Amino acid sequence: MAFPHRAPRLHRPAPEALEIPDPLARSRPVLDVARMGAADREAMARGIPGLVLMEAAGQAVARAIRARWSRRPVVVLRGPGNNGGDGSVVARILARHGWRVRVLDLAPDAPLHGDAAVMARRWRGPTLPLTPEALGPEGLESQTLGPGELVVDALFGAGLSRPLAGLARAVVERISALGLDCVAVDIPSGIDGDTGQILGAAPRATLSVTFCHPKPGHLLMPGREYSGTLVVADIGIPPAVVAAQAPTTHVNAPGLWALPAPARSGHKYHRGHVTVMAGTRLTGAARLAGLGARRVGAGLVTLAGPGSALPALGVDQPGALLWDLDQDGPLETLLADRRRTTFILGPGRGRSPATAEAALTLAASGRAVVLDADALTSLAGFRPRLARALAGPCVLTPHDGEYAALFGDLDTGPDRLDRARKAARAVGAVVVLKGPDTVIAAPDGRAALTANAPPTLATAGSGDVLAGLVAGLMAQGLGPFEAASAAVWLHGAAAARHGPGLIAEDLPRLIPAVLADPGLGLATGSGG
Ligand SMILES: NC(=O)C1=CN([C@@H]2O[C@H](COP(=O)(O)OP(=O)(O)OC[C@H]3O[C@@H](n4cnc5c(N)ncnc54)[C@H](O)[C@@H]3O)[C@@H](O)[C@H]2O)[C@@H](O)CC1
Ligand SMILES: [K+]
Numbered sequence: 001m002a003f004p005h006r007a008p009r010l011h012r013p014a015p016e017a018l019e020i021p022d023p024l025a026r027s028r029p030v031l032d033v034a035r036m037g038a039a040d041r042e043a044m045a046r047g048i049p050g051l052v053l054m055e056a057a058g059q060a061v062a063r064a065i066r067a068r069w070s071r072r073p074v075v076v077l078r079g080p081g082n083n084g085g086d087g088s089v090v091a092r093i094l095a096r097h098g099w100r101v102r103v104l105d106l107a108p109d110a111p112l113h114g115d116a117a118v119m120a121r122r123w124r125g126p127t128l129p130l131t132p133e134a135l136g137p138e139g140l141e142s143q144t145l146g147p148g149e150l151v152v153d154a155l156f157g158a159g160l161s162r163p164l165a166g167l168a169r170a171v172v173e174r175i176s177a178l179g180l181d182c183v184a185v186d187i188p189s190g191i192d193g194d195t196g197q198i199l200g201a202a203p204r205a206t207l208s209v210t211f212c213h214p215k216p217g218h219l220l221m222p223g224r225e226y227s228g229t230l231v232v233a234d235i236g237i238p239p240a241v242v243a244a245q246a247p248t249t250h251v252n253a254p255g256l257w258a259l260p261a262p263a264r265s266g267h268k269y270h271r272g273h274v275t276v277m278a279g280t281r282l283t284g285a286a287r288l289a290g291l292g293a294r295r296v297g298a299g300l301v302t303l304a305g306p307g308s309a310l311p312a313l314g315v316d317q318p319g320a321l322l323w324d325l326d327q328d329g330p331l332e333t334l335l336a337d338r339r340r341t342t343f344i345l346g347p348g349r350g351r352s353p354a355t356a357e358a359a360l361t362l363a364a365s366g367r368a369v370v371l372d373a374d375a376l377t378s379l380a381g382f383r384p385r386l387a388r389a390l391a392g393p394c395v396l397t398p399h400d401g402e403y404a405a406l407f408g409d410l411d412t413g414p415d416r417l418d419r420a421r422k423a424a425r426a427v428g429a430v431v432v433l434k435g436p437d438t439v440i441a442a443p444d445g446r447a448a449l450t451a452n453a454p455p456t457l458a459t460a461g462s463g464d465v466l467a468g469l470v471a472g473l474m475a476q477g478l479g480p481f482e483a484a485s486a487a488v489w490l491h492g493a494a495a496a497r498h499g500p501g502l503i504a505e506d507l508p509r510l511i512p513a514v515l516a517d518p519g520l521g522l523a524t525g526s527g528g
Contacts, residue, residue: 023214023232024451025519027255029247031213033158033193039212039245043237050115053211053235054082058089058119060233061185061209065090065150066097068207069181072150074101077130077171078120079155079189085116086185087154088123095125103127104134106155106168130167150181153203157186157193158215163200164190175203184208187217188226195415196223196437204228211235212242216249216417219449221437249417252440252448252489254519257482260473261522262297271299272475275323275334276468277345277358278305283312285348285373285464290320291508292468293344296490296515298475304334331358335365342368342475346375346397347464356382366392368474371429372467376402383407387427393480394429395470397463403433421447430480432470434463438488442481450485453492461504466491469511490514 031039044050065074076091078084088103095101108129112120128134153175155168164172172190175182182205187193190202193215208227210218217223218230250256263270274293278286283305290301294317303313304323314322323334334340343362349355355378362369363386371379376398379386383406398406407423420433420441433439436455440448469487474480494510495502515522 023230024219024251024253027251027253027448028232029213029242030216030219030249030251030449031242031245031247032216032249035245035247036158036193036212036215039237039241042241042244046238046241048236050082051118053237054085054115054119055089056235057086057185057211057233059093060211060231060235061086061090061152061183062093062097064207064209064231064233065094065152065183069150071097071099072148074099074150074152076101076103076152077155077189078103078105079168080107080110080112080116081156081159082114082116083157083159083185083189084112084154085114085119086157087152088116088119090152090154090185091125092119092123101125104130104171106130106171130171132167132170150183151175151203152183152185153189153205154185155189157189160189160192160199164202165200169201172201172203181206182228184227186210187215187223191217191223191226193217195413195417196220197414198222198226202226207231209233212237213247214251216449219251219437219451220416220439221435224437224451248445249447249449252438252450252485253452254489256448257478257486259486259515259520259522260297260476260478268299269339271297272341272472272477273300273302273339274298274342274344274468274471274475275302275304275340276347276471277331277343277349277362278303278309278313278347279349279355279374280306280309281350282348283309285461286313286344287315287317287320288461288464288504288508289344289347289372289468289471290317292465292511293342293472293475294319294468295508295511296469296472296487298342298472301472302334302340304331331361335361335367340367342370342471344370344372344467344471346370346372347467349374349378351377353378360385360389363394364389364391368393368471368480370395370397370467370471370474372397372463373402377405380405383427386429390428393474395432395474395480395484396423396427396429397432397434397467397470397484398423399434399463417441417447417449421445430484432466432484432488434466438492440481440485440488446481448481448485448488450488450492452489452496454495456498456500456502457492457495459502459504462491462495462507465504465507468508493517 184205205228302321307326420439424431424441438450473483
């Protein structure tokens with residue numbers, strides 16, 4: 001039998017096998033539109049020509065497309081600015097690799113400027129005007145966008161300044177209606193880069209290729225959903241240029257925080273003592289919070305509640321301590337023990353003036369405090385008192401409803417990053433604004449955007465576990481911003497390990513496997 005004299009043809013990787021490194025697996029800066037623009041200008045001022053950056057941007061998009069898809073007809077929707085300039089580069093490079101490419105110009109009569117004009121001249125292939133006729137069912141399907149065609153959305157990026165209207169809106173809606181694969185250059189046109197909100201309309205991209213670092217709009221809903229798979233390409237902007245923009249927002253992932261490794265010589269009091277203030281009913285919420293704190297490494301956890309609640313509180317946690325608020329003493333007695341470093345108030349506590357008073361007492365105690373659920377709604381109307389009372393590290397964990405109760409008067413729009421930041425500043429505490437795109441904000445302006453939480457986390461009791469994780473990390477010495485960010489990430493990572501059918505009780509059990517991830521540096525147990 002003769003040996004084949006040609007090497008076997010390599011298989012083109014199936015999309016599932018495509019190895020695009022997850023740009024959100026480690027923490028990195030998130031650049032708002034103004035900082036990204038400033039970084040671009042600074043890079044150019046340091047001698048990197050804009051054309052070089054644009055060529056690198058277009059090349060990165062073309063590379064991502066070629067990695068993901070095999071050759072197919074492509075239509076590049078080209079806008080009037082530099083996003084369109086990137087689109088011209090994508091068209092040229094794909095065509096050079098033998099792809100059939102057409103450019104559809106949004107504003108064929110508008111004069112192009114600067115780098116975008118240069119790149120448009122370097123594209124010598126077919127270019128059609130985007131006209132109303134091209135958008136009719138006859139035009140778009142039969143002439144302009146054929147079945148199976150790949151759309152490159154290079155209409156608008158960072159320069160989006162108003163809602164999409166007219167032809168731009170019509171073409172974007174047509175892409176979605178036809179269910180075509182769409183690659184967004186930088187960000188889907190119509191998604192606000194700073195807020196993730198849709199301005200008018202936006203295409204649902206299969207893939208978005210952005211440059212240098214992600215923008216808030218890639219991580220905040222609905223922008224995150226519209227962005228599809230995110231690729232972040234290095235286009236040669238030096239890290240020092242990015243650092244000079246002093247980014248205050250980061251991707252919430254390892255690197256933003258480091259988990260406390262248990263010291264070999266340590267004992268349980270070195271790992272903090274978390275006290276969960278429970279109510280009479282819904283004791284499950286306090287138990288879940290206690291489990292969260294214990295699994296993440298708190299040395300001791302006390303579940304404190306009224307005498308009538310104690311049998312239920314202790315039912316399934318032999319390792320937790322119990323405190324009878326009627327027999328053993330009230331909150332003040334607990335606070336007299338300085339080794340009680342950390343408190344949780346809210347889960348299952350009940351909404352009442354007494355809960356608000358307990359929250360204010362804890363805030364003034366100087367201990368690390370997590371205020372969640374009923375503590376937040378009970379504090380409605382007491383925010384100025386809370387802000388004045390706060391004497392120690394404090395984390396508030398509202399979902400949107402609890403946010404409305406406590407911060408509804410703040411002047412914010414739908415932008416969740418802005419909402420969390422303003423709330424943190426208003427009260428002087430770290431705010432975890434929970435949702436599919438949980439935002440953590442500190443009073444000093446730092447913020448973290450989370451992208452690892454699967455939708456299965458939206459289940460009763462999951463927030464109670466989160467409160468426990470935050471407290472458990474603060475008990476071990478993490479600052480409130482780091483503890484809150486790490487807890488939110490661990491919570492998402494635990495849920496992601498489970499898949500469908502997740503219930504809150506599963507989450508604490510999944511935490512050890514997450515902590516064993518080598519990327520977190522705890523697996524060897526070699527803490528000093
Ligand atoms: N040096 C740089 O600044 C680089 C920029 N790059 C690209 O440049 C993009 C930003 O470019 P630009 O600042 O030129 O902005 P864009 O290209 O995003 O859009 C600006 C143009 O769109 C118009 N416009 C905005 N919103 C509109 C709407 N709703 N309807 C109709 N017209 C609208 C504006 O009037 C302006 O003419 C980035 O997103 C990125 O793709 C890359 O080339 C990398 C380098
Ligand atoms: K775009």
